[in-house]
Amino acid sequence: MSNKAKVIVFLSVVAVVTVLALLQGLTAEGSDKAIPLILAALGLAALGMWTIGVRSKARKR
8 A cells, every 4th residue: 555545544534533523522512522522623633734734845846
């Protein structure tokens, strides 16, 4: 498996987990929503950092 394929699989898994955690966090009540919302925020941060990294790398070339 090439590096590009590994990155695509990893980012797809991160995106799916992020969406599921966000949905679970939004539907939960009370203190049960803290962990899913934290996972969703971390997933969004990871996807955002990856996007910024790819764009800045493309500009340097």
